[in-house]
Amino acid sequence: MASPSPSPSPSPSRLTRPPVPMKLHISNRQKLLSSLRRHLSDSSLPLHGFVFLQGGEEQTRYDTDHIELFRQESYFAYLFGVVEPGFYGAIDIASGKSILFAPRLPADYAVWLGEIKPLTYFKEKYKVSMVFYTDEIAEVLQNEYQESNKSLLFLLHGLNTDSDNYSKPAEFQGIDKFETDLTTLHPILTECRVIKSDLELALIQFANDISSEAHVEDQVGVFLLPCGDITVEMSFLNRHCSYTCICATGGNSSVLHYGHAAAPNDRTLQDGDMALLDMGAEYNFYGSDITCSFPVNGKFTSDQSLIYNAVLDAHNAVIAAMKPGVRWTDMHKLAEKIILESLRRGGILVGNVDDMMVERAGAVFMPHGLGHFLGIDTHDPGGYSKGMERPKEPGLKSLRTIRELQEGMVITVEPGCYFIDALLVPAMENSNTARFFNREAIRRFQGFGGVRIESDVHVTATGCKNLTSCPREVQEIEAVMAGAPWPPDKVSIYS
Amino acid sequence: MASPSPSPSPSPSRLTRPPVPMKLHISNRQKLLSSLRRHLSDSSLPLHGFVFLQGGEEQTRYDTDHIELFRQESYFAYLFGVVEPGFYGAIDIASGKSILFAPRLPADYAVWLGEIKPLTYFKEKYKVSMVFYTDEIAEVLQNEYQESNKSLLFLLHGLNTDSDNYSKPAEFQGIDKFETDLTTLHPILTECRVIKSDLELALIQFANDISSEAHVEDQVGVFLLPCGDITVEMSFLNRHCSYTCICATGGNSSVLHYGHAAAPNDRTLQDGDMALLDMGAEYNFYGSDITCSFPVNGKFTSDQSLIYNAVLDAHNAVIAAMKPGVRWTDMHKLAEKIILESLRRGGILVGNVDDMMVERAGAVFMPHGLGHFLGIDTHDPGGYSKGMERPKEPGLKSLRTIRELQEGMVITVEPGCYFIDALLVPAMENSNTARFFNREAIRRFQGFGGVRIESDVHVTATGCKNLTSCPREVQEIEAVMAGAPWPPDKVSIYS
Ligand SMILES: [Mn+2]
Ligand SMILES: [Mn+2]
Numbered sequence: 007m008a009s010p011s012p013s014p015s016p017s018p019s020r021l022t023r024p025p026v027p028m029k030l031h032i033s034n035r036q037k038l039l040s041s042l043r044r045h046l047s048d049s050s051l052p053l054h055g056f057v058f059l060q061g062g063e064e065q066t067r068y069d070t071d072h073i074e075l076f077r078q079e080s081y082f083a084y085l086f087g088v089v090e091p092g093f094y095g096a097i098d099i100a101s102g103k104s105i106l107f108a109p110r111l112p113a114d115y116a117v118w119l120g121e122i123k124p125l126t127y128f129k130e131k132y133k134v135s136m137v138f139y140t141d142e143i144a145e146v147l148q149n150e151y152q153e154s155n156k157s158l159l160f161l162l163h164g165l166n167t168d169s170d171n172y173s174k175p176a177e178f179q180g181i182d183k184f185e186t187d188l189t190t191l192h193p194i195l196t197e198c199r200v201i202k203s204d205l206e207l208a209l210i211q212f213a214n215d216i217s218s219e220a221h222v223e224d225q226v227g228v229f230l231l232p233c234g235d236i237t238v239e240m241s242f243l244n245r246h247c248s249y250t251c252i253c254a255t256g257g258n259s260s261v262l263h264y265g266h267a268a269a270p271n272d273r274t275l276q277d278g279d280m281a282l283l284d285m286g287a288e289y290n291f292y293g294s295d296i297t298c299s300f301p302v303n304g305k306f307t308s309d310q311s312l313i314y315n316a317v318l319d320a321h322n323a324v325i326a327a328m329k330p331g332v333r334w335t336d337m338h339k340l341a342e343k344i345i346l347e348s349l350r351r352g353g354i355l356v357g358n359v360d361d362m363m364v365e366r367a368g369a370v371f372m373p374h375g376l377g378h379f380l381g382i383d384t385h386d387p388g389g390y391s392k393g394m395e396r397p398k399e400p401g402l403k404s405l406r407t408i409r410e411l412q413e414g415m416v417i418t419v420e421p422g423c424y425f426i427d428a429l430l431v432p433a434m435e436n437s438n439t440a441r442f443f444n445r446e447a448i449r450r451f452q453g454f455g456g457v458r459i460e461s462d463v464h465v466t467a468t469g470c471k472n473l474t475s476c477p478r479e480v481q482e483i484e485a486v487m488a489g490a491p492w493p494p495d496k497v498s499i500y501s
Numbered sequence: 502m503a504s505p506s507p508s509p510s511p512s513p514s515r516l517t518r519p520p521v522p523m524k525l526h527i528s529n530r531q532k533l534l535s536s537l538r539r540h541l542s543d544s545s546l547p548l549h550g551f552v553f554l555q556g557g558e559e560q561t562r563y564d565t566d567h568i569e570l571f572r573q574e575s576y577f578a579y580l581f582g583v584v585e586p587g588f589y590g591a592i593d594i595a596s597g598k599s600i601l602f603a604p605r606l607p608a609d610y611a612v613w614l615g616e617i618k619p620l621t622y623f624k625e626k627y628k629v630s631m632v633f634y635t636d637e638i639a640e641v642l643q644n645e646y647q648e649s650n651k652s653l654l655f656l657l658h659g660l661n662t663d664s665d666n667y668s669k670p671a672e673f674q675g676i677d678k679f680e681t682d683l684t685t686l687h688p689i690l691t692e693c694r695v696i697k698s699d700l701e702l703a704l705i706q707f708a709n710d711i712s713s714e715a716h717v718e719d720q721v722g723v724f725l726l727p728c729g730d731i732t733v734e735m736s737f738l739n740r741h742c743s744y745t746c747i748c749a750t751g752g753n754s755s756v757l758h759y760g761h762a763a764a765p766n767d768r769t770l771q772d773g774d775m776a777l778l779d780m781g782a783e784y785n786f787y788g789s790d791i792t793c794s795f796p797v798n799g800k801f802t803s804d805q806s807l808i809y810n811a812v813l814d815a816h817n818a819v820i821a822a823m824k825p826g827v828r829w830t831d832m833h834k835l836a837e838k839i840i841l842e843s844l845r846r847g848g849i850l851v852g853n854v855d856d857m858m859v860e861r862a863g864a865v866f867m868p869h870g871l872g873h874f875l876g877i878d879t880h881d882p883g884g885y886s887k888g889m890e891r892p893k894e895p896g897l898k899s900l901r902t903i904r905e906l907q908e909g910m911v912i913t914v915e916p917g918c919y920f921i922d923a924l925l926v927p928a929m930e931n932s933n934t935a936r937f938f939n940r941e942a943i944r945r946f947q948g949f950g951g952v953r954i955e956s957d958v959h960v961t962a963t964g965c966k967n968l969t970s971c972p973r974e975v976q977e978i979e980a981v982m983a984g985a986p987w988p989p990d991k992v993s994i995y996s
Contacts, residue, residue: 064761065560119757266571267584270584383567385566385567
């Protein structure tokens, strides 16, 4: 190689990528099989039929030939780990055999899109029992069922409680020859995804490690590129984000889902602004979801410390209390209470915090839920099991789960405190809550925006483990922004 | 601000963003109006009715609440410049008045997604005559037509000749009260998009300037992050790419549409590899589409120079010949011929180049078309006007346009030369073409991949102007990769 160019560059991560073992997807399938077989036995149903899923298809943008970046459908990714579009997958419930169906590619694919892989390639890559073409589905599945006239397919159909959308059951030419079951699979498979295996945890940990590092780089780099908050998206590559980055500064940080088309992360940084960066990488489908808040000029003002520490105390108290059996609604209320207490101590609120809790005043400052399951989806499914009802009260109704914690769950802890006119104005006018607000202090925080601190937390047998490792204390953030290494024991790469 | 951190960082661009004048979209509407009115007059039809378009909607990923990054539909962007989802737009053909219809947002949008803008905000932002809500469309359009019972809507419906998809005509509650015309608008509006105004050219030029700079940064940076070709995607941000980056090295560079899900830019760089980077930024909808090819170690071997110069000579000859009236098919053949001549001189091919042209041997090395219109879409529409037939011959059949050049067109010039087994093996077996190949030389280039050089070119009254400004000569690339400034007269920012 020629000698390196003299130009500076961001330092490459020294993290080593964990191997992506197909074992992970094999064990996901085994987990589903045990669970499904148990369910069928309990219902005195025969252990036969196929779990049958359709993978995602590539989409073009409107009428053009612009192909959107493909991401596999999450349930399909969970069971098969397939990265290519156009696949189907089946699992024989009796034998446990797994079958993939690959699209038959036209000959000129080899010219435009690369080598056409033989079926054996996919069998080897994805460690399944058999691979056929998608135009052979009906034939293959029927051959496996010599004994019965109509084979049974368990298709995926059910509600995503975050989007209110239903998953689309598989469709293929010849499906009318099969009996189909649309109700059994979805709740069972969703429940499998709620509890993470060690193999899954390793990937979520890695996604957290890269993302934590990228957040630290942004805190260092924010000085150097003071030309718009868009620049901080830089550490996150297109292909590897688990969701659209939220990069808000100043007043924008109180827009909870900032970063969409009408608010595209384009405000210019201003001295004195707080920044709120909500960004997470994904690795082999498994994601991270991390928020850091910090002053763009590297030094907290006392007002900024007040709000920041209110949120940090809530974040830390929740993590200290988390363990199996704890109810997530109680954790949400714990966070609210700590934030309200801090605001009262800081003179922003007045009166009795228990009274504030009764009037749901916490939801004025934190209208969103405390956190959500995290996995292959940023908002991983399963937050509401069958029969669980969504609360009606402000704040609580935004919870994406109300379940008791169980060992193996991964859930985000993301308390926040925001000054949102659309909530503050009515609350200060409402006769039940008006008395709690110190108007002068509230006026001081107009345009402040908000603070959120979000970590990804794994529930263990006896407590929990925080998978995220960003600077969190005020002094830590100020030190890192002044050039100190992170983690503190790391030798600086710049010195 | 606190003092800057000592860490290095990529240098920010010194390019100044051109203002994004709504004048551009106003003049796009005026152009459409003149053209449409002329057409109606010529057909002895009354000058009444509305041009009526539906903007794009946000999409979620499968059943989840993961919202895909929104990009406005291109025809709607052309006429109205609206960045937000969920809009409709109308233009009154008689008066020229323009009307936008904005979605009525729910009150809690203010909490989650930001301030709810009043209609006057959009009227001011997009410089239209009137703005209403989308639930008022039928009422508003009927009020404008007191004189007739049924008003006429010209809807967008027509074939995209690159994707073979049809654009989706607008739909709204109450459309059944209107007469609709599905055939008039599409060809006329598409033809407007083919010829670029000076305002459009300025944006395409800016997208080219940033992209050219980013390509140069990647050529410098490729030394520093030798951990996989994915890293070179870095200079291109998620939100600002006009298409999915193709970052291929080694043999992958002969995969023409490398970079998709099954080939995700993840090969590790190897000393001796050629890199082929096809990446373009977009700015206010208008894009760029640039390809650079270079050796990852910064020094061309003689084989690499041979192929690279064959392609560069074709690229330069085409640009030298381009002017209004020239047929694009002739430019394609010119590029083919120059490449074949170079390969013959380099001993890779043997025999008479005219004979090779008759046998379409050029398409073995360059199976894709020479270039395509560029604008709001990377493959901008209008390449085949009504009645034009796609050629059937190899290579020529891949042309996205076969039109004569006209002043104001922007078209990519992107000759390439690739060693693609799927084409070479049959061509060497075919009795018509076998004699042209020096098998030993071809064997030497197995796994070489390919070279493409792509510039964006504006056809002027008397010739053309290359909007792309990347190092192109072998010596220029080697110099830049060794640390020389680019453009050569620029004072190095690193010294
Ligand atoms: Mn989150
Ligand atoms: Mn192109």
